[in-house]
Amino acid sequence: MASTYTLISSQVLASSASSVTFSAIPATYTDLVLRCSIRDTNTGALIGSTTVTFNADTSAIYSVTKLIGNGSTASSSRQSGVASWSENYNGSNAGVTTNTFSSIEIYIPNYTSTTSKSFSQFAATENNAASSGTEIDAWAHLYRNTSAISSIEIAAYANFQTASSFYLYGISNA
Amino acid sequence: MTDTPQAVEVNCTTGEVTTRPLTADEIAAQAVAAQAAADQAAAQEAQEKAKADAKASAMAKLAALGLSADEVAALSA
Numbered sequence: 424m425a426s427t428y429t430l431i432s433s434q435v436l437a438s439s440a441s442s443v444t445f446s447a448i449p450a451t452y453t454d455l456v457l458r459c460s461i462r463d464t465n466t467g468a469l470i471g472s473t474t475v476t477f478n479a480d481t482s483a484i485y486s487v488t489k490l491i492g493n494g495s496t497a498s499s500s501r502q503s504g505v506a507s508w509s510e511n512y513n514g515s516n517a518g519v520t521t522n523t524f525s526s527i528e529i530y531i532p533n534y535t536s537t538t539s540k541s542f543s544q545f546a547a548t549e550n551n552a553a554s555s556g557t558e559i560d561a562w563a564h565l566y567r568n569t570s571a572i573s574s575i576e577i578a579a580y581a582n583f584q585t586a587s588s589f590y591l592y593g594i595s596n597a
Numbered sequence: 598m599t600d601t602p603q604a605v606e607v608n609c610t611t612g613e614v615t616t617r618p619l620t621a622d623e624i625a626a627q628a629v630a631a632q633a634a635a636d637q638a639a640a641q642e643a644q645e646k647a648k649a650d651a652k653a654s655a656m657a658k659l660a661a662l663g664l665s666a667d668e669v670a671a672l673s674a
Contacts, residue, residue: 580631
């Protein structure tokens with residue numbers, strides 16, 4: 424049976440870091456999947472925001488459509504022509520239970536195509552506490568660039584806490 | 598432990614992991630990006646609150662017009 428889901432690389436932080444970049448991503452797969460379990464060291468807020476970019480490209484050529492639910496309200500928003508995008512995740516405020524991490528998954532089909540890339544993202548922020556700061560997000564993205572995606576940077580609001588983990592997988596058509 | 602933020606880069610072809618301190622320019626850029634993200638989150642939160650407040654106000658007005666709780670719930674479903 425063909426192996427269709429291959430771990431390309433991973434990083435589990437032994438000490439805090441402000442960003443993690445996967446570079447020199449091989450162009451030998453069909454799709455990419457990035458899975459992150461993250462928490463920020465920032466103590467000032469319940470939630471931090473990551474910033475994600477491809478190919479170190481901060482041109483205003485990303486579009487995002489977002490659906491958000493937090494248990495009481497649902498909302499949707501869209502931005503077109505932005506230089507990156509951000510995703511909410513757990514901070515280290517006193518209202519956030521110790522060692523609770525947020526989950527993010529980004530699925531990028533046809534990452535080597537020579538046309539614009541559409542891709543999806545799902546994220547869950549849960550702090551196991553009565554305070555606010557929990558939400559689930561679903562995103563539709565467009566990256567208007569014809570180059571293959573060869574690097575992905577995910578940057579912290581302040582610093583990703585120790586034990587935050589990042590896994591990059593390649594998906595192959597069997 | 599250092600106070601200077603660290604950037605981690607994983608080369609997926611060679612497996613090499615590089616950790617380096619951010620440059621002053623990168624630290625400044627990170628602060629700008631973090632502020633922009635915070636502003637965006639705050640604007641989004643305010644938008645959601647305004648929407649929720651408007652909905653609650655509309656529901657209260659409907660109830661004041663004499664609609665039953667079930668009728669108001671049916672309209673908001």
